[in-house]
Amino acid sequence: MKRMHVHVAVEDLPLSIGFYTALFDAEPAVVKADYAKWMLDDPSVNFAISTRGREPGLDHLGIQVESKTELHEVYARLRRAGGTVVEQGETSCCYAKSEKSWIDDPAGISWETFHTTGESISYGDGSGEREARVADAKACCTPQASDAPATASSCCK
Amino acid sequence: MKRLHLHVVVESLPDAIRFYSGLLDTSPCCGGGNYANWRVDQPPLNLAASLADRPAGIAHFGLEVENPAELTTIDRVLHRHARTPGNIPWEVSVRKQPIREETRS
Numbered sequence: 001m002k003r004m005h006v007h008v009a010v011e012d013l014p015l016s017i018g019f020y021t022a023l024f025d026a027e028p029a030v031v032k033a034d035y036a037k038w039m040l041d042d043p044s045v046n047f048a049i050s051t052r053g054r055e056p057g058l059d060h061l062g063i064q065v066e067s068k069t070e071l072h073e074v075y076a077r078l079r080r081a082g083g084t085v086v087e088q089g090e091t092s093c094c095y096a097k098s099e100k101s102w103i104d105d106p107a108g109i110s111w112e113t114f115h116t117t118g119e120s121i122s123y124g125d126g127s128g129e130r131e132a133r134v135a136d137a138k139a140c141c142t143p144q145a146s147d148a149p150a151t152a153s154s155c156c157k
Numbered sequence: 158m159k160r161l162h163l164h165v166v167v168e169s170l171p172d173a174i175r176f177y178s179g180l181l182d183t184s185p186c187c188g189g190g191n192y193a194n195w196r197v198d199q200p201p202l203n204l205a206a207s208l209a210d211r212p213a214g215i216a217h218f219g220l221e222v223e224n225p226a227e228l229t230t231i232d233r234v235l236h237r238h239a240r241t242p243g244n245i246p247w248e249v250s251v252r253k254q255p256i257r258e259e260t261r262s
Contacts, residue, residue: 002200004161006218008243016242022234023220023247043159043201043220049242056243058215061163063180063200081179103180106173107165107206107213111180 002070003039005046005062005112007094009053016049030095037094048094061105062112071099071115078103078113095119159227160201162219162248166209173206219248 010016017036021027024047030037037048046064053059065071078085078101087101100114167173174193178184181204185193191208203221220231231249241247 004200004202006161008245010242012242019234019238019242022237023231025230043161045161045200058243058245077180077182079179080182081176083176105165105180106167106169106176107215109165109215 001044001066002074003044003046003064005048005060005064005114007048007050007059007062009056009059010049010051011056013049013051020047020049032095035095050094058109060110060112062100062114065113065115068099068115071113074113075101090117158198158201158223160196160203160221160252162203162205162217162221162250164205164207164216164219164248166211166213166216167206168208168213170206170208177204177206215245217246217248219250221250221252223252225251 008016013034013036017028017031020036020038024038024040026038026040028036029039034052035048035050037046039046046062050059063074065074075085075087081103083103083105085101085103088099090097090099092098096116097118098114098116100112102110102112104110165173170191170193174185174188177193177195181195181197181202183195183197186196187194193206195202195204197204203219207216209216222228222231228249228251235241235247235249
């Protein structure tokens with residue numbers, strides 16, 4: 001099963017935890033001093049927030065998979081999508097141990113595809129992540145928030 | 158089933174269609190001259206990409222629900238907060254029919 005992943009940089013962690021707990025009607029699965037994560041089933045989303053960003057906003061998106069087989073299937077998608085794919089390999093970031101790759105989308109948003117294999121007791125240094133996301137100098141473990149303004153667009157569905 | 162909704166602003170719609178169709182392994186379900194929309198079940202995602210007179214990037218997040226009754230709770234939450242975390246607006250909608258959009262920042 002694949003999960004969407006969202007990582008948002010926030011200023012006020014307790015306030016943000018309150019907001020998303022109410023919005024998702026679910027308690028976070030992980031709460032740290034600088035980080036919180038919801039693992040939702042409906043919709044199937046891994047939604048993370050942290051105070052590690054330089055400014056509030058979207059840090060990155062992603063697709064989380066549950067097996068190496070799925071990971072390689074999604075890696076093949078990245079190659080079809082085009083652009084530069086950076087395979088970071090195994091890393092520790094955001095209190096989790098994962099294997100992941102990065103790609104930037106046409107909106108300039110970084111997407112990670114990853115398979116988490118375990119927990120980590122520290123936020124992690126995201127070894128290799130800075131290089132993996134060198135395209136826009138973002139890094140999961142020292143995230144730089146998206147510079148997209150928070151204005152709403154016209155609606156569209 | 159709820160879907161996460163993402164609306165991104167892009168500079169080139171053909172580039173966006175090529176990229177997201179590859180990433181999501183499916184073609185857009187619908188779209189128009191300056192807009193394309195993907196609806197995916199695995200992972201549950203409603204992704205929209207559009208051209209707009211603003212910098213490329215995320216425009217808003219959203220939750221797409223199937224039952225209008227589900228809107229009430231979410232709406233109440235959004236109304237209680239003068240500002241959304243990360244300054245990213247959230248939209249709530251019933252499938253295929255936008256209800257309203259949060260524009261707080």
